[in-house]
Amino acid sequence: MKNYTSINDIDNINNWIAEAKTLKESPLKDIELGKNKTLGLLFFNSSLRTRLSTQKAALNLGMNPIVMNVSGDAWGIEFGDGTVMNGNTAEHIKEAAAVVSQYCDIIAVRAFPSLTDKVKDESEYVLNAFKKHASVPVVNMESATGHPLQGLTDAITISEHAKTKKPKVVLSWAPHIKALPHAVANSFTQAMQKMDVEFVIANPEGYNLSPEITGDTPIIHDQNEAFKDADFVYVKNWSSYDDYGKVLNTDPNWMITKEKLGDAKFMHCLPVRRNLIVEDAVLDSDSSLVIEQANNRTYAAQLVLKKILKNL
Amino acid sequence: MKNYTSINDIDNINNWIAEAKTLKESPLKDIELGKNKTLGLLFFNSSLRTRLSTQKAALNLGMNPIVMNVSGDAWGIEFGDGTVMNGNTAEHIKEAAAVVSQYCDIIAVRAFPSLTDKVKDESEYVLNAFKKHASVPVVNMESATGHPLQGLTDAITISEHAKTKKPKVVLSWAPHIKALPHAVANSFTQAMQKMDVEFVIANPEGYNLSPEITGDTPIIHDQNEAFKDADFVYVKNWSSYDDYGKVLNTDPNWMITKEKLGDAKFMHCLPVRRNLIVEDAVLDSDSSLVIEQANNRTYAAQLVLKKILKNL
Amino acid sequence: MKNYTSINDIDNINNWIAEAKTLKESPLKDIELGKNKTLGLLFFNSSLRTRLSTQKAALNLGMNPIVMNVSGDAWGIEFGDGTVMNGNTAEHIKEAAAVVSQYCDIIAVRAFPSLTDKVKDESEYVLNAFKKHASVPVVNMESATGHPLQGLTDAITISEHAKTKKPKVVLSWAPHIKALPHAVANSFTQAMQKMDVEFVIANPEGYNLSPEITGDTPIIHDQNEAFKDADFVYVKNWSSYDDYGKVLNTDPNWMITKEKLGDAKFMHCLPVRRNLIVEDAVLDSDSSLVIEQANNRTYAAQLVLKKILKNL
Incomplete structure (x- = not known):
């Protein structure tokens, strides 16, 4: 598996459930697996459970989690193709995703829908832009249409x-x-x-x-x-x-x-x-x-x- | 000691002072004690010293600190009993405290008083709600009436x-x-x-x-x-x-x-x-x-x- | 080298480039060097690359990075000498820099210019105040006049x-x-x-x-x-x-x-x-x-x- 962005990425849910139960019994058994690997958690929206549980999961695997609130910590990201960027967005997702891939071994993203533009929301343009432009695996921490x-x-x-x-x-x-x-x-x-x-x-x-x-x-x-x-x-x-x-x-x-x-x-x-x-x-x-x-x-x-x- | 939320939780201050001086001499001697344990630092208010010193203390004990600015990173927390939550609060402290307890071995909380409602402030409703609803120990990083x-x-x-x-x-x-x-x-x-x-x-x-x-x-x-x-x-x-x-x-x-x-x-x-x-x-x-x-x-x-x- | 706040702090750029290339080949070879050392990253302004790359660099050296958005996480810092602090600033840089030095082994600072007051910007008053009042080394993560x-x-x-x-x-x-x-x-x-x-x-x-x-x-x-x-x-x-x-x-x-x-x-x-x-x-x-x-x-x-x- 490269990315995990949809329930459809689960090949066999019964096997996955069985594996998860095994992990739960001894959460630290794979603590060497993620050593010196970095998980970047990018939040375009608020989060409590996802923020903490995903960090905890990363720590259980020995990974270093790095958290960023994209809007608060950085600046507006542009997703349009061919846009003349003379407005409020300061960096294109093509660069942003590729750049974050230089520092993180896995990128996890949360980006909610607008709920005003069905076509745009269903295009999953944020999540799919990360999948397209990041050079590392992408995990969906709740996107427009799936969690x-x-x-x-x-x-x-x-x-x-x-x-x-x-x-x-x-x-x-x-x-x-x-x-x-x-x-x-x-x-x-x-x-x-x-x-x-x-x-x-x-x-x-x-x-x-x-x-x-x-x-x-x-x-x-x-x-x-x-x-x-x-x-x-x-x-x-x-x-x-x-x-x-x-x-x-x-x-x-x-x-x-x-x-x-x-x-x-x-x-x-x-x-x-x-x-x-x-x-x-x-x-x-x-x-x-x-x-x-x-x-x-x-x-x-x-x-x-x-x-x-x-x-x- | 389970929680540390008041000076009254100190059984013998002279012994504590003596122990602290010993720690100060060799801050890393207990670095195995907190290994793979997580400290959640929840800030309802701004912080510089408390934020940094408590993280440093956790690191000296080998713990993993996870910081959250509750208002900025998540959403409004409800503290009232029986409230019909059709206003600005999106999660009740009963759930919030129990949930954070799933990911953190100790929870540290900062929540300042209103300074407008003495009875409410003196009830220490934020700190006490965490003590009541968290299933892990709680540390006071400055509450309405104590630091x-x-x-x-x-x-x-x-x-x-x-x-x-x-x-x-x-x-x-x-x-x-x-x-x-x-x-x-x-x-x-x-x-x-x-x-x-x-x-x-x-x-x-x-x-x-x-x-x-x-x-x-x-x-x-x-x-x-x-x-x-x-x-x-x-x-x-x-x-x-x-x-x-x-x-x-x-x-x-x-x-x-x-x-x-x-x-x-x-x-x-x-x-x-x-x-x-x-x-x-x-x-x-x-x-x-x-x-x-x-x-x-x-x-x-x-x-x-x-x-x-x-x-x- | 104590601080790194200007290109002028590079004694021999060809040697530095050669060393950096060596690091890039085996980024984890010095992972013991920074063990139990803390890097404080203080952001007065937004950051994506600097935020992530500097944390990654610290992790590669075994350091513990601690990130603070100064304005969002803490309060207004006063830089004036002799100011009667009855306005919007709540802590003087003299205290702030000395205090952060108690918890961090190295302090990295980002502070952009006003672009309205050339003399003040060129005085590099934020960066220089950290250099003056911090008791630990200071790294420039982009100041008024240099990056x-x-x-x-x-x-x-x-x-x-x-x-x-x-x-x-x-x-x-x-x-x-x-x-x-x-x-x-x-x-x-x-x-x-x-x-x-x-x-x-x-x-x-x-x-x-x-x-x-x-x-x-x-x-x-x-x-x-x-x-x-x-x-x-x-x-x-x-x-x-x-x-x-x-x-x-x-x-x-x-x-x-x-x-x-x-x-x-x-x-x-x-x-x-x-x-x-x-x-x-x-x-x-x-x-x-x-x-x-x-x-x-x-x-x-x-x-x-x-x-x-x-x-x-």
Whole structure:
């Protein structure tokens, strides 16, 4: 594997999950593998979990992580081809990506979508520019349309907590006041499609994810119906895909409650807004796996970095 | 010791001072102790000395420090219980503290007071939320009401420079144009109360610190009287405690001069505003211990981290 | 060598270039030299290459780099002598430099000029204050009037790519919309003056660099004439020196094109604005050495740090 930028880069998810569990048991066993190797973490957007867990993963592999907040620490990056750069951008991604490749053995990038220009967002122009112009491997720390480190994390967590051979997993939309990206929902959907689970998506009308992502996965507009006999309920808000980036619905009836959840486990990538997405009673109960998920972020990142390091 | 969040966490200050001096002589002797352990430094506010000295202390113990400016690098944290999070905060401290605990073996936090809401500030809601919701030890890098790494530093510095068995130490208020917290003055007072020194506080009327902190310590409103026969003059501005957070007095007669200081040593936690708090002639003379204090910040932090690491 | 703050700190540039090439061949051979030593990188201004390459250099030497964005992470620093600090600055450089020296074995500083006050900029008050008040060596990561890590980098790069014994090197001004500093052009000029090259400067009238820098170097106002038989064309915009900090000319005829460049190699310190400073066809061709230059930033910094470490 050279880059890890999509769930599609996982060749066999069951093998990956098994490897991640092994790493989790002895996180320091590969500490010589990344010695004197540098991981550059470039943030175009804010980050807590990804920032810390990816650094921790790098340290577990003996790597030196170097963090940069691109906008705050440096300057505006130009992505257009042939642009006359007489505006606000001071460096072209062609140079920036090649330059960072001189100092880092792996580059990890976070760049959120605009949510105003679907075509541009779906082109993944930031991530793809790094893939094209960097001379070293690139890891996606959440891009416009995917968050594959989170998707891998969630697959690991479900595998750890599954009590049946083929658990039922529901991805449920929940209300939010702001327009949020589709990245987490997309990567979770792709991960579940690769696993041996019964997977359905619950969202209001007007909130279907991209059909290229959902494929044959059943989409149910009645949350109660979807939750029936669920083992895992993975919750996330996203803005409308069809009416791109719009908040069409903030119906509080879609908030997750303990009553709705029943015996299912609750999952969320965090950060989560309490009593808007989900009531306190869920997060404060044993049904919640959110902290387990956060913990597994380290091992998902570590597995990805390990696979890349082995190929360097 | 699990957490270090107050001078009251010091069981025996003389033993701690002695241990710190030993560390200072051979700072790298415990470099194996923190190997593959991570210290998360979370800053809700600016920092120079604390930021650098605590990282240096961690490195001396072989730890990996990871720094985060919470507001700049991540997003608004919610501290309220039961809040419907439909405003500006995106993550609850319950999750944030538990999540950071997945990646860090010790969490150090800086969070200043509002100086507008005494009850809220004195509740130490940020620090206490970390203590409650983090699953790893918490270190106070200056909270609303205390700066115990500084207080320990100052105790070490006084012990190193004392020429008599029971030196006279004065904590003196000095003028400033902005409303400043009470944290440094509080922790210094608490540290001196634990040491074998003659300790008095000099401040204008209306500027007494919290009586819960000052206890039996004499408070003198005449600076000259207080400075008589002083061996150490520790200077700091703070805003009014009674008229909470207000600047009632900027009387330049309270500025520290070489003449006033006499043979006493001058101490200040820094940053210090020259010719407002203290005249150049003091800081530029051999009477000033401020750089010694800054140096001792490393060993105070290192001692605290060492004690916590030994208990992990 | 104690400090590295100017090209004039290089005693013998040919020896330095030879040493840097040796380092580049085995970058990790001195990894024990900087063990348990800390490099403080203080940024008063944005940085990409310098930030990453200097950290990488420190890591190659086994050092611990600690990065601080002075304005964002801490507070305003006062540089005036005798100032009554009742304004926006909260700490004097006398304390700040001495304090940072307690935690770092070497301090590296970036501080750009105002471009509004020539006398103040040329006094190099930030850099010189660090040299004066720090008790540890100081490295210039680009100051008001010089960028000697870049100048050394460029000398190494020219030496690597020279095909004749005494190549012709042209420093050419190119148009830009903003007022830019003279630091890179100054240090490049000083570096070339120390090397065995035929060196000329091409710039429009009104754009001569400081005569103290250019000395006997020919200055040609006709770009085509200057480029004749050039082996290396080093391009950089700078604002007027005589009419200090002003943008007098944005003539697109001074932009570098493939046609103008001919068989010469193109060099630029980056970031570079495409199709304003230089057309795409140059940067996207084999004539461009800009990524080589970026790579050599690591070895220039590593050589400087190594020389300083050896003298500690």
